[in-house]
Amino acid sequence: MSYELLKQVIGLLEEFEQERGKSDLSTFAEWLQTRVAEAPEELPHTRWDDYASDVDAHIAMNIGVLNSHAKHYIKTALKDTELKGIQDFTFLAALVSHGDLRKTDIIAKNMMEFSPGMEVIRRLLRNGFIQDYDNPEDGRSRRVSITPAGRTVFEQAMQNMQNVHRVVAGNLTTKEKEMVLLKLRKLMAFHQPIWDNEYGEDLEKIVERHIL
Secondary structure (H helix, E strand, O other): OOHHHHHHHHHHHHHHHHHHOOOOHHHHHHHHHHHOOOOOOOOOOOOOOOOOOOHHHHHHHHHHHHHHHHHHHHHHHHOOOOOOOHHHHHHHHHHHHHOOEEHHHHHHHOOOOHHHHHHHHHHHHHOOOEEEEEOOOOOOOEEEEEOHHHHHHHHHHHHHHHHHHHHHHOOOOHHHHHHHHHHHHHHHHHHHHHHHHHOOOOHHHHHHHHOO
């Protein structure tokens, strides 16, 4: 056993507890990876750097700007297809992945409000990409399924969407992609319950409940 290495780990654990207080193993491992990593590379300058005042503002702004870039790439990828936008694609993707769904469920899976979601469904119905039918389990609702035409247009669009995935990930190394994905999933796990259970609530209450 390397007692010298063990002493280093104990020293880092003491530093961690002084900085963060007691926590679990996964949080310590995450902190340790950052603590012992190589010196970070110099951050590239972007046009948005001077607009944000703190780290939280920079994170929020960069996520928003990256979302705009992703939407542009998606629009470019779908321009030669019969799909009118990303929602058309993601609705079809939900049906490919999950099979037939209630209209309310497919709208919820795409994190849309009811009225805009119904407009996407009506558009896909008009174009013959999906079909709807009475829900045999609940006469008050209707289910939708993808048609052969819908599956064909989805598969055609998916070829271009693979390029969207690559260009959005940009010039990150494999290790950097894994780290970014880890942090994004952590943020998703934080925000999804708020969307599911507190949608539309006052922002100050959300901050008090989850941040402070």
